[in-house]
Ligand code: HEM
């Protein structure tokens with residue numbers, strides 16, 4: 001037991017510091033609200049114990065004004081903290097548009113991270129300081145939850161939909177990363193390291209972890225190998241939507257709705273093609289549900305994204 | 315009052331007379347025995363979990379064994395101990411006595427609901443014998459429906475069955491409280507214990523069917539592959555969480571409202587004063603029951619639900635704290651200028667109030683969105699709900715046991731032993747669960763078999779506390795058991811308390827009241843100014 005006992009979690013971002021402040025203020029408030037209860041109960045139990053002489057005249061059994069004040073005053077104080085904490089929550093749900101994207105695939109019982117350049121890592125996540133990072137996450141099987149205590153953040157990773165998490169780390173170091181949603185036998189071993197590096201060191205790390213191809217390039221290969229290009233390619237004979245410039249555009253559906261072609265839409269179109277049919281096209285696309293894994297789909301999404309002309313991307 | 319007539323089943327000692335009884339007091343004793351049995355099994359599972367957590371490597375149990383131990387602990391404690399405990403033991407025994415009735419409205423239904431409980435319990439024991447289940451008591455999909463290799467369908471059947479027991483009891487209480495109150499017992503004169511059981515029964519009847527349906531859906535997905543929750547076949551895993559928490563959040567109030575009712579009785583009897591602000595305390599039970607139906611989404615802040623929905627759920631969760639706070643402040647005010655007996659029931663009530671306050675306030679912390687994002691699914695949540703359910707509900711259960719024991723069995727127990735037990739439970743409890751708040755804030759996830767070494771000290775403290783706590787929970791078996799054979803006979807009203815149950819002999823005769831009483835005053839009409847004596 002080298003680290004004998006820790007009493008405050010490590011902190012890797014400015015957000016963590018702000019959350020700790022909220023926690024302190026909250027603690028101070030609840031101590032103030034509950035101390036009278038503890039003190040008075042003990043004091044009354046002693047002062048008015050049976051057999052002890054004390055002034056027991058003029059006892060009251062009701063006092064509406066008092067009732068209302070001890071219901072309302074704590075409530076108002078707490079609502080102030082509600083506003084504070086909700087604003088922080090909204091911040092961590094609105095990633096800046098220029099955030100660096102990293103894909104995450106969770107499965108029983110490992111974390112797989114994929115950087116845009118195609119660098120891949122398992123149970124370790126390297127990120128640079130001072131740069132907003134957005135994790136786009138999918139699960140291959142059950143629900144998991146990515147938890148990085150040093151950032152005071154976690155987000156469930158839910159099969160069937162993409163969830164995301166963004167942060168800006170500002171203190172280099174090695175921190176813990178864990179799965180927080182119970183996910184079966186080895187849940188407690190679904191842990192890893194979150195490594196924050198200075199920018200040059202990160203660039204060097206990306207370099208040495210270099211791969212043959214970027215995510216988009218790997219996606220392009222999958223696009224050909226799985227026969228997608230047969231229908232969606234320029235030489236196709238069937239009527240299938242052209243994917244060039246699709247990403248980020250509104251898509252009219254056969255049932256009259258219009259949706260935006262975001263990551264989730266593209267994923268669902270590949271795995272559950274019958275759920276959202278683009279208007280004017282026949283229902284002929286086969287499902288790739290049992291053919292492609294979540295990380296292959298993510299590569300295809302990266303490829304289709306790369307086909308969008310930059311001005312179109314939101 | 316006359317001695318028991320010979321036909322009184324209280325005088326019969328055959329097994330048959332117990333198993334066929336329709337007397338609410340005897341059914342209460344049947345429940346007392348059966349929930350105690352499950353409390354011991356659930357407690358043993360907790361002991362395994364705590365022993366395993368002594369070391370970071372988790373070398374006592376295998377990972378699968380550990381997962382089964384905490385799942386069984388949760389399932390048994392929630393559905394086979396906490397939910398039935400106070401309502402089915404003390405509610406059953408006391409509601410007719412408190413409102414001046416001869417029995418519940420449907421005595422046979424009452425017996426049936428015990429049999430249904432036992433049947434559900436048998437299923438649980440079978441699950442235990444054939445190897446257990448590894449999903450956690452929350453059964454999150456698709457883990458439970460598609461991936462788990464435990465006996466999910468069997469355990470779902472157990473919980474499904476025991477749900478009917480809850481529904482039947484709830485119905486019985488509602489009808490009884492509406493129809494069987496003695497003349498003069500208006501709604502404004504009902505003991506607060508009865509009010510809180512009324513609120514609880516409403517939740518039992520409205521929420522339990524949702525859980526039943528959800529369990530059927532899991533079984534259907536698991537057995538027949540219907541795509542309901544599993545996205546691989548077009549289902550939605552979050553739908554499960556909505557359905558589950560739509561029941562289970564109100565269910566936490568099923569577990570705590572009866573306890574709040576007990577504490578109101580104990581505080582008034584200890585202070586020998588009416589409860590301060592009777593109508594606010596009664597009304598807050600109903601408010602908790604109603605608002606409690608609209609806060610389930612606070613279990614899903616990091617699940618990916620819309621952030622606007624989360625904000626609404628967060629706000630409503632803060633609102634539910636208001637009626638809880640009212641009760642606590644009112645109990646404190648009740649003690650002011652009281653004439654306080656420091657007997658075991660009151661010591662349990664005091665520890666209830668202290669621990670419930672800590673549980674409630676940390677609940678507010680969890681309802682704050684950005685705080686919850688950090689501590690959700692960590693030991694902080696584990697500590698929060700144990701403060702409420704163990705520190706709160708179980709303290710109240712023990713308080714009730716020590717308060718009404720003389721009434722139920724007609725014998726006194728040694729009060730000093732009761733005081734020692736109350737103090738040991740309080741200390742052991744805090745030693746077990748306070749370190750878990752720190753563990754959670756440090757980032758220790760819950761349901762972890764293996765953990766980082768820097769958490770060990772706090773885990774060892776917690777395990778040490780749980781040993782003490784377990785020991786303290788066993789003490790009453792000794793001195794309460796002893797009182798049954800050698801305890802001093804209890805008078806009709808050993809605590810000098812008010813309430814119709816104290817006007818009949820201890821134990822009460824078969825039909826409770828020889829003549830149905832007429833109620834002429836408000837509850838808790840303790841004499842003022844005159845010095846009370848025991
Ligand atoms: C002031 C009132 C309360 C508030 C504001 C409150 C708030 C919360 C919140 C927000 C959570 C979710 C935490 C998370 O999963 O991240 C939670 C969990 C929980 N609460 Fe409370 N709570 C209160 C009272 C109670 C009561 C009275 C009980 C039980 C009798 C209770 C039992 C539980 C349980 C069992 C869980 C955890 C469920 C699980 O994940 O296994 N709470 N509470």
Ligand SMILES: [Cu+2]
Nearest residue numbers: 144179183190
């Ligand atoms: Cu996991």
